[in-house]
Amino acid sequence: MSDRAKVMTLIILLISFFCYTLFLYKENYSSNAEYGSIADKGKRLWQEKNCNSCHQIYGLGGYLGPDLTNVYSQRSEVYIKAFLQAGTNVMPNFHLTEEQMNEIMAYFKSIDSSGYATPAKLKTNYDGTIER
Amino acid sequence: MMEQLKDKKPISHFFIMTGLLLLFSTLAFGVVGAFQYVFPGLFRNSFSFEKIRPLHVSSAVFWILITACGAVIYYLGAVKNGVWSVKLAKWQWLLFTIAVIAILVSYIMGIFGGREYWEFHPIFAIPIVIAWILFLINVIKSVKIFRKQPVYVWMWLTGTIFFLFTYLESYLWLIPYFRSNIVHDMTIQWKSYGSMVGCWNMLIYGSSIYLMDKISGSEKYSYSGISFALYFLGLFNLMFNWGHHIYTLPAPKYIQYISYSVSMTELLLLGRIIYYWKSSVNTARKHYHILSYRFLLAADLWIFLTLILAIAMSIPAINIYTHGTHITVAHTMGATIGINTFLLLAFVCNIFNIHQPTTEKRITTGLYITLIALPIFWFSLIIAGVLKSNWQMHHSNEIPFSVMMYSLHNYFVVFLISGILLAIGFFIIVGNLLATFFNNQPTKNNITNA
Ligand code: HEM
Numbered sequence: 352m353s354d355r356a357k358v359m360t361l362i363i364l365l366i367s368f369f370c371y372t373l374f375l376y377k378e379n380y381s382s383n384a385e386y387g388s389i390a391d392k393g394k395r396l397w398q399e400k401n402c403n404s405c406h407q408i409y410g411l412g413g414y415l416g417p418d419l420t421n422v423y424s425q426r427s428e429v430y431i432k433a434f435l436q437a438g439t440n441v442m443p444n445f446h447l448t449e450e451q452m453n454e455i456m457a458y459f460k461s462i463d464s465s466g467y468a469t470p471a472k473l474k475t476n477y478d479g480t481i482e483r
Numbered sequence: 484m485m486e487q488l489k490d491k492k493p494i495s496h497f498f499i500m501t502g503l504l505l506l507f508s509t510l511a512f513g514v515v516g517a518f519q520y521v522f523p524g525l526f527r528n529s530f531s532f533e534k535i536r537p538l539h540v541s542s543a544v545f546w547i548l549i550t551a552c553g554a555v556i557y558y559l560g561a562v563k564n565g566v567w568s569v570k571l572a573k574w575q576w577l578l579f580t581i582a583v584i585a586i587l588v589s590y591i592m593g594i595f596g597g598r599e600y601w602e603f604h605p606i607f608a609i610p611i612v613i614a615w616i617l618f619l620i621n622v623i624k625s626v627k628i629f630r631k632q633p634v635y636v637w638m639w640l641t642g643t644i645f646f647l648f649t650y651l652e653s654y655l656w657l658i659p660y661f662r663s664n665i666v667h668d669m670t671i672q673w674k675s676y677g678s679m680v681g682c683w684n685m686l687i688y689g690s691s692i693y694l695m696d697k698i699s700g701s702e703k704y705s706y707s708g709i710s711f712a713l714y715f716l717g718l719f720n721l722m723f724n725w726g727h728h729i730y731t732l733p734a735p736k737y738i739q740y741i742s743y744s745v746s747m748t749e750l751l752l753l754g755r756i757i758y759y760w761k762s763s764v765n766t767a768r769k770h771y772h773i774l775s776y777r778f779l780l781a782a783d784l785w786i787f788l789t790l791i792l793a794i795a796m797s798i799p800a801i802n803i804y805t806h807g808t809h810i811t812v813a814h815t816m817g818a819t820i821g822i823n824t825f826l827l828l829a830f831v832c833n834i835f836n837i838h839q840p841t842t843e844k845r846i847t848t849g850l851y852i853t854l855i856a857l858p859i860f861w862f863s864l865i866i867a868g869v870l871k872s873n874w875q876m877h878h879s880n881e882i883p884f885s886v887m888m889y890s891l892h893n894y895f896v897v898f899l900i901s902g903i904l905l906a907i908g909f910f911i912i913v914g915n916l917l918a919t920f921f922n923n924q925p926t927k928n929n930i931t932n933a
Contacts, residue, residue, distance in 0.1 A: 352711045354630050357637075360715055368722040371741075375674065376655075378735065380667040386659030394662065398597025404536040409669060409732045410807030412599060415520065415532050417884040418807060439885075440524045443531045462665045466733035470807070471876045473731065475800040480743065483733060 383461040393458025400445055409468045415441065420468035423459040431456065492920075494572045495560070498553025499831050500920045501580055503913050505546040506824070508587070510906040510913075512539035517899040521892070537590050537602035544600060545583050547823050551686040552579075552618055554830040555639050558693050559625050562636070567624035571617045578614035582607050600676065601653060608654055615650065619643050633696075633705035634714050635689035641718060642685030649679040670734050677725020683823075685717065691779065691826050694833055698772045698779075709755075716752065720745060727797040731806050739799055746797035749790065774837055774846055778829035781854060785821025788861075792817065804876065810868030813861050820905075821857060828912060835919050845915050852908030859901035867894040 384390035397403070405416035412418075422431060435452050438444035447455070466483070474482045516535045519525045526535075552575070560566045586603040589595075596604045622643045626636055653675035655661040662668045692710070696702050704710050726734075726742025792814050796805050805811060828850075837843060874887040 352708045357711060361718075364715070364718055364722060371723070372652075372674075375670065375738075376661075378667065378670075380664035382663035383665060384663055386663060391659075391663070399595055401533040401537065401595040401597045401602055403597060403599055404533040404602065407807055408665065409729070411669065411673070411728070413532070413536055414807075414809055414812060415888075438527075441527065441532075443527050443533075465665050468731065469875075469879070470731055470803040471879070473803050475803065479798045479800045480739060481730060481799040481803055482736075 383464055384458065389454050389457040390461040391458075393454035393456070393461075396447075396451055396454050397458055405442070408462060410470070418468055419459065419462075420466075421463050423456070423463035428456055431459065493557065493560075494569055494576060495553045495557035495834060496920060497573075497576050498549050498556065498579075499834065500917065501576070501583070502546050502550030502553060502827070503831070503917050503920070505542045505549065505583065506909065507913050507917075509539055509542040509546055510909055512542060514899075514903055514906050515539075517895070517902045520895040521899045523888075533595075534590055534593065537595065538587060540600055541583075541586060541590070541602065543819055545579075547683055547687075547819065547827065549579055549583070550827045550831065551683055551690070554690045554827065554834065555622065555643075555686050556618075557834050558635075558690055558830075559622065559639065562693070563625050563627070565625075567621050567627075571621045575614045575617040575621070578610045578617070582610040582614070598653070598656065598672065605654060605657060608650075612647070612650065615643075615647050619647060631706075633693075633702065634710040635693045635696075635705055637711075637714060638685045638689030638692070638717075642682045642689065645685070645721065646679060646682035649675045649682060653679065666732055666734055669732060670729060670738070673728040674725050677728055678721050681717070681721030685721070687823055687826050688717070690830055691782070694772075694775060694830060695779065697833075698776060713752065713755065716748060720749060724749075724797070727799075727802060730799045730802045743797065743799055746794065749794055749797070752790065772833060774832035774843060775829040777847065777850055778825045778832065781850065782822050782825035782829065785817065785825065785857075789814065789818045789822055804872045805868065807875065808868035808871040809864040810872070813864035813868060816864070817857075817861050820853075821861075824909075828916075831916055835916060837916075837919060839919075842915050842919060846912050849908045849911030849915070852911065853905055854908075856901045856905035856908060860898060860905050863894045863897040863901060867891045867898070870894070 384394055402419075403412040405413045407413070407416075407418040408420050410418060432452055434442070435447055435455065436444070472483075476482065512535055515526075515530070516532065516539050519532050519535060556566055556572050566572060586607050589603055589607070594604055595602050596607075601608070622639055626632065626640060653672065655671055655675075656668055661671055692705055696705055723745040724742050726738040727746055730739055730742075792810075795801050796810070796814060805814075832846065837846065870891055871887065874882060878887070
């Protein structure tokens, strides 16, 4: 392989990569946790307490606790708050204030509205792809 | 501190020493994490899992990154008669070391940025980015002429440049536009992470090709068409295959199609490994770099196992069964231990030029222990993952999560015991390598200032 061929291959790959990248950045998703909103504050709190080290969103995160993508529609607010207030025998009590619990709840509501994370509900095709 | 480094051991050895200490903390926190799996609630109020996991995972990531940088600096120095600036490398090391210590302390204090793998506060990204820019300058300036370079130099260059891009990309969430929709946010997050792993693999695989050349005494492969074809295949995958992390997200379908088809090209890599397995062993065997050779061989086996699992997981219809289960953990740890750690240890043994019979014997014993423990560790996670997958697909409505986790208890016990054994094997290796660093002067086995 000549140096010229190598450089050409590299350039083609780089151009495709950056076009794909820009396309993905621009991809228009409707905002479900607008900057400054309660849901956005909840997201920051979720990160600051590192909830993701035990819980998952869309199956990504740690594995010690359950996936919480759709917890908002699966459980009542009272139920979720009771967990947050008391902790469990594995999860510590993070001593969240009422306001912080509301922020987390708004975040749960926003991620819940983005779609479902139950793999059993996905349809598989013969070519190996999946569909919602 | 900078003065102390002067005229003593080469700077690459300090990168490696820091890396080895981080491997030590990876193992220690990993064992604590595994205890927490078996005894739920252990240290719940002082050192709960949300601290232990980042301590373990960040130590692992920095063990890999810092040692890979040390190996590149050392080997680049050997190829180019010294790196461009040792001073720059010293600053890079110092920045990395300070940042990593601060990050681990911040975890203990409960301060987080909360993004997976890089769970530290974003402020610590600043010294890391500066250190990486210094590394980038050093690599580019050391290479100097870009014509007729072997494939590993291409790999070091692309790995270094792309890492900077993907690392910065992983912080786009700080801009409100990028985090205001969870699906978009996670898409960009995993786009950057997927490519980032490809970048450090470029640094590590590049170094292993250099080392194989050295062991076999022939540079033919590094300049061959096949090596460049595989390099471009790797780069193509680095750029486009990351979508397999997010198949189950409600993201646009084309991400799935692109990633699925690109990931399948990795079958070519698998084919090549099987085809060249025997010949690579024979070439390497001729020469006397026994420790490095053994680690390379161990990595070869794990590349094979990991690739089979990775390719299977890249098929969306299979991925919905493995995603979110311990099969993913098995894959991640299989790759970071079986491939990255073994390859890095091969470099360390070569760079420290270990030939002292007792040390050699002890390190070999450590390696054998890890080779026995790792498959058990890996399978226990896979079995736990299969059972969780069964629950996730069929029983999550009627059986609560905690009951399902309890039913996996026995597999977690096997995971813990094999994990302790694995850690013991690595402790023996790390202990002996660190003793070599601190006791004698590791000899420079190449003409290098680095
Ligand atoms: C060289 C050694 C090791 C490396 C490089 C390593 C690397 C990793 C990585 C990258 C993860 C994240 C996995 C994921 O998110 O999918 C992880 C998770 C984990 N590792 Fe390790 N690991 C090592 C050894 C160990 C050992 C010896 C143990 C236990 C005895 C252990 C226990 C764990 C646990 C409990 C988790 C968390 C799983 C979860 O999220 O629930 N690791 N490790």
